[in-house]
Amino acid sequence: EVREHLKTPIFDNWQWEEAEMMVLLQVMYTDLDFLMVFHIELEVLQNFLFEVYCHYNNIPFHNFQHCFCVTQMMYGLIWLTDLRNKLERIDLFIMLTSALCHDLDHPGYNNVYQINAQTDLALRYNDISPLENHHCAIAFGILSKVSLMLINVLILRCILATDMARHNEILNKFKVTLPVFDFKNKEHKEVLMKIMVKVSDISNEARPMAVAEPWLDCLLQEFFNQSDTEKLKGLPVTPFMDRDKVSKPSSQTNFIRFVLLPLFTELTKLFPCLEQHILEPVRRALEYYSNMEKATQEEAGATKS
Ligand SMILES: Nc1nc2c(ncn2[C@@H]2O[C@@H]3COP(=O)(O)O[C@H]3[C@H]2O)c(=O)[nH]1
Numbered sequence: 617e618v619r620e621h622l623k624t625p626i627f628d629n630w631q632w633e634e635a636e637m638m639v640l641l642q643v644m645y646t647d648l649d650f651l652m653v654f655h656i657e658l659e660v661l662q663n664f665l666f667e668v669y670c671h672y673n674n675i676p677f678h679n680f681q682h683c684f685c686v687t688q689m690m691y692g693l694i695w696l697t698d699l700r701n702k703l704e705r706i707d708l709f710i711m712l713t714s715a716l717c718h719d720l721d722h723p724g725y726n727n728v729y730q731i732n733a734q735t736d737l738a739l740r741y742n743d744i745s746p747l748e749n750h751h752c753a754i755a756f757g758i759l760s761k762v763s764l765m766l767i768n769v770l771i772l773r774c775i776l777a778t779d780m781a782r783h784n785e786i787l788n789k790f791k792v793t794l795p796v797f798d799f800k801n802k803e804h805k806e807v808l809m810k811i812m813v814k815v816s817d818i819s820n821e822a823r824p825m826a827v828a829e830p831w832l833d834c835l836l837q838e839f840f841n842q843s844d845t846e847k848l849k850g851l852p853v854t855p856f857m858d859r860d861k862v863s864k865p866s867s868q869t870n871f872i873r874f875v876l877l878p879l880f881t882e883l884t885k886l887f888p889c890l891e892q893h894i895l896e897p898v899r900r901a902l903e904y905y906s907n908m909e910k911a912t913q914e915e916a917g918a919t920k921s
């Protein structure tokens with residue numbers, strides 16, 4: 617029963633301990649036949665998953681549980697869209713592994729901070745997607761350490777594609793392929809894989825409210841932590857992270873309207889069945905946070921007058 621539940625976006629991560637999540641990840645790799653098709657020993661997979669676990673930091677949002685959720689959403693999307701019969705196994709392996717590795721060793725401060733604070737990562741990568749480059753470097757270090765030598769340039773490209781600074785570039789590329797989309801076309805396939813990783817990465821609001829809302833609290837905690845540090849150090853303060861400027865509803869209504877709905881709508885054009893699984897919950901979340909926003913505004917109006 618859990619095995620089937622794991623294939624859906626309504627899976628509730630909060631019910632599981634981290635050790636159990638490790639087992640669930642193992643189930644995902646097994647049920648997509650990766651061990652068999654790529655002749656991966658169970659022990660190698662277990663070592664790999666353990667290394668991945670060890671390389672996520674104990675921070676409010678970009679932690680191992682986020683990694684688990686993104687991987688689980690990718691796993692669910694693969695089943696819902698029947699990608700097992702549309703792409704090759706290696707493509708599915710790349711997508712699931714990219715999801716698993718996409719935020720490795722995230723320090724809890726975003727690229728803008730890295731660049732403004734001139735951190736080691738920003739210097740190392742010349743200010744170009746410093747975090748995503750770092751996640752890739754850690755991922756390839758782990759893959760070679762455990763002798764899982766399925767290192768692939770597409771994993772690199774999928775992880776680099778999670779830099780939101782490149783959101784419009786990638787979404788626009790995907791839009792162009794849609795009218796003539798062909799699962800056999802290499803370029804179409806590559807942009808689809810990037811979109812799937814991106815969708816999974818920002819898919820919390822596609823989950824039931826009881827699962828999604830605690831994630832927003834975690835995200836805002838990490839955001840506020842960054843903006844507090846920026847204020848303390850006299851760095852430019854990232855507006856959407858400023859506790860004096862954003863609230864839960866304001867942060868979600870904008871993010872859902874301008875980022876989630878446009879992205880999810882395009883993927884749903886290719887896979888209409890996703891309408892009910894990811895678009896509808898996101899629309900409900902928009903309504904929920906719009907109402908919350910109105911209520912807070914009315915309250916503020918009432919206190920003023
Ligand atoms: N406001 C808001 N931003 C989100 C949400 N989920 C993901 N994001 C943002 O999307 C970004 C995706 O890449 P990052 O992990 O760097 O940081 C993430 C957040 O900045 C959400 O539910 N609400």
Ligand SMILES: [Zn+2]
Nearest residue numbers: 686718719817
């Ligand atoms: Zn992420």
